[in-house]
Amino acid sequence: MNGVLSLLLSASLGSQELVILAPGVVKASQETSLTHTSVRLDEADIRERMGQLPDWTTDGEHLSYVRTFDGFVEAVAFVNSLVEPAEQLGHHPDITISYNQVLIELTTHDAQGLTELDFQLATQISQL
DSSP states (O other), X not given: OTTEEEEEEEEEETTEEEEEEEXXXXXXXXXXXXXXXXXXXXXXXXXXXXXTOTTOEEOSSOEEEEEEOSSHHHHHHHHHHTHHHHHHHTOOOEXXXXXXXXXXXXXXXXXXXXXXXXXXXXXXXXTO
């Protein structure tokens, strides 16, 4: 397979499960990071990681972050700056813009909660 693995996508549809096999989507070098980052963190791991994100809050299943700007243009510019880190990690936040305020929420839907990937992206967002 020339260093390329197949990606198995699974989505729950009520009592049924949809499974999609996408051959050749994931490179072998990505296998470990996808597996490692998609494991749901327990309460103790979340508490520990939250200590490194003082401006973020959590309900145990989502990370939330609010940033206020001088105006709408600055808020949108900040949202645009999120594209590169989100694409690099292959993890995309839920974003709400209310004039000069941006709300970012992170969770890993496949894990039904928080994973290392959420904390990696939150750390990068905090540095913007």
